[in-house]
Amino acid sequence: MRRKPNPLLRIALLVSGVLLLIAAPLASPLPGPGGTLLAAAGIILILRNSAWARHRFVRIKARWPRVGDLIDRILVRASAKRRRQRAKSVAAN
Structure with missing residues (x-):
């Protein structure tokens, strides 16, 4: 069972996720996939540290x-991998 992190740490991670999402469109004109990676990292941080965001x-x-x-x-996401594996095994049978 995972322990809940310190509330201050959760808030700091949540704020950094929001900042990454804000920075993603600013980094998208630069060469390379920087904006996409920043957006994905921001979404991950937000979903891991906000019950409201997970619910939405x-x-x-x-x-x-x-x-x-x-x-x-x-x-x-691990849950998506499990669903795809389960769907493949059901389709194979």
Whole structure:
């Protein structure tokens, strides 16, 4: 079972995730995939440290499954990997 981090650490990680999301469009004109990586890192930090954001993310995934699947693939979420593996094994049987 994972321990909850210190509340100040959670707030600091949440704020850094928001800052990364703000910096992503600013870095996108630069050569390379910098903006995409910053956006993905920001989303990861926000989803890991905010119950409200996780709840909203689940609702978005339920309403628009294709968008949710795309975000899962970008973030390489373990739950998405398990769902794809389960779907493959069911389809194979």
